[in-house]
Amino acid sequence: MLARRIIPCLDVKNGRNVRGVRFSADKDAGDPIALARRYDAEGADELVFYDITASAEKRDIVGKLVRRVSEEVFIPFTVGGGVRTYQDIRIIIEGGAEKASINSAAVHTPEIITQGAESFGSQAIVGSIDAIRRPNSNQIEDVRWEVVINGGRTYTGRDALEWAEELVDRGAGELVLNSIDADGTKDGYDIELNRMVxxxxxxxIVASGGAGGPEDMYAVLSEGKASAALAASIFHYNQYSIAEVKTYLAERGVPVRPKIEIDLT
Amino acid sequence: MIAIVNYGMGNLRSVQKAFEHVGAKAVIVDRPEDIDAADRVVLPGVGAFGDAMSNLKTARLITPIVRAISEGRPFLGICLGLQLMFAESEEMGQHRGLDILPGKVKRFPEGQRVPQIGWNEVRIQREIALLEGVPDGSYFYFVHSFFVASERDEDVVGVTDYGIDYVSIAGNDRAFGVQFHPEKSQDAGLKILKNFAEKV
Structure with a gap:
């Protein structure tokens, strides 16, 4: 049976971890490769590198990071953050990543999704949606979700559910739903958003934003019908290990990939 | 030498790096003579079946691949590479495959999310050198919308459940294919690549 995935997200800038946490005396806390290896060893099913480099050398920096990761970590990984052009996608996929994640650029130029899917296959193109709850009428439970871009600063007027459908029609093979309301709160994912999409x-569907602990992951993977749960801080700051999350899920009947020992020597 | 066949169907760098990681030298090749010169041949690939066959044909790679297999040189098909080993596919029209194994490539039935993306379990049906030290029920990373329906039971090496039970490892003698990506399946996948390089 297909396992639900637990995906740590690493925020990187100029080839370094943005949140540099000391996790071992002898390791460089700022090195994304060291952190990626730690997550891999703990049983992460996949990794997401979210690159916030904003310099002219961004493309080279991302290309270098992707190649290094693919030489040392043998689980799938996705790269997102400022992916705008065909050339950006190409550097990510040819460097050895499975997927490129596209957010704001898809709103500006939806053809980038189509073009990416035609060139690299739908499985390589992730449509990433930042969504925020908006009242639909004066009824409190009557909400809709609006797509926001540029890190939540710009409202687009687009309905997130319709946008999700369009991204898939254009060839996105997976969607990341990042709830702007839940992001950073640790109060849990936006279950309803995930289920609706x-x-x-x-x-x-990969749920993102709001993870405070294993119970939130359980909720979004069961009730929320998500295929994967993404989290950053709870893993970075060692609040929970991936193994703890997986044990919690397995005890409640959610299929997860167990850790097995294999002798590679 | 292990030859990884490049025919314009997806990124091969990860496969090469994974072999390097387990101490095996693998080179990416795209000429018929390079396949003829190889001790072991790996056919990876992601994308459409029809395009893959037409790329192999244009690059004159079909004959050297079939020759390598008939000469008993170890062969490993990965993902689309497994599907290409079969006789035909119904992916966007009917296409002929390499016809090494009898059977068909079919689309997953309605009711499951397609493509299947993620880690799934392989139930081993038959002990082979490729799977030495790989526990039954190990998880591997899959990304695919089509699966192979083998005509011969003896070609079925591994089975996976995605709404239906389908063949996730197939082959015989020294030619095998895996539906998953061993290069992205952590230690279980690396073990298979190591076995391929050393034991098959």
Whole structure:
């Protein structure tokens, strides 16, 4: 049976971890490769590198990071953050990443999704949506979700559910739903958002934003119908290990990939 | 020498790096003579079946691949590479494959999210050198919308459940294919590549 995935997200800038946490005396806390290896060893099913480099050398820096990761970590990984052009996607995929994640650029130029899917296959193109709750009427439970871009600063007027459908029609093979309301709160994912989109499209949904602990992951992977749960701070700051999360999920009947020991010598 | 066949179907760098990681030298090749010169041949690939066959044909790679297999040189198909080993595919029209194994490539039935993306379990049906030290029920990373339906039971080496039970490892003698990506399946996948380089 297909396992639900637990995905740590690493924020990187200029080839370094943005949140540099000391995790071992002899390791460089700022090195994303060291952190990626730690997550890999703990049983992460996949990794997301979110690159916030904003310099002219961004493309070279990302290319170098991708090549280094693919030489040392043998699980799938996705790269996102400022992916705008065909050339950006190409550097990520040809460097050895499985997927490129596209957010704001898809809103400005939706053809980038189509072009990416045609060149590299749908499985390589992730549509990333930042969504925020908006009242739909004066009824408190009547909400809709609006797509926001540029890190939540710009409202687009687009309905997130319709946008999700369009991204999939254009060829996105997976969607990441990042709830701006939940992001950073540790109060749990936006379950309703995930469920609504999961019921509307056939591609896997990765829930993002709001993870405070294993119970939040359980909720979004069961009730929220997400295929994967992404989290950053709870893993970075050692609040929970990936193994603890997986044990919690397995005890409640969620299929997860168990850790097995294999002798590679 | 292990030859990784490059025919314009997806990124091969990860496969090469994974072999390097387990101490095996693998080179990416795209000429018929390079396949003829190889001790072991790996056919990876991601993308459409029809495009893959037409790329192999244009690059004159079909004959050297079939020759390597018939001469008993170890062969490993990965993902689309496994599907290409079969006789035909129904992916966007009917296409002929390399016809090394009898059977068909089919699309997953309705009711499951397609493509299947993620880690799934392989139930081993038959002990082979490729799987030495790989526990039954190990998880591997899959990304695919089509699966192989083998005509011969003896070609079925591993089975996986995605709504239906389908063949995730197939082959015989020294030619095998895996539906998952061993180069992205952590230690279980690396073990398979190591076995391929050393034991098959």
């Amino acid at each position: 999961a019921e509307r499209v056939d591609v896997p």
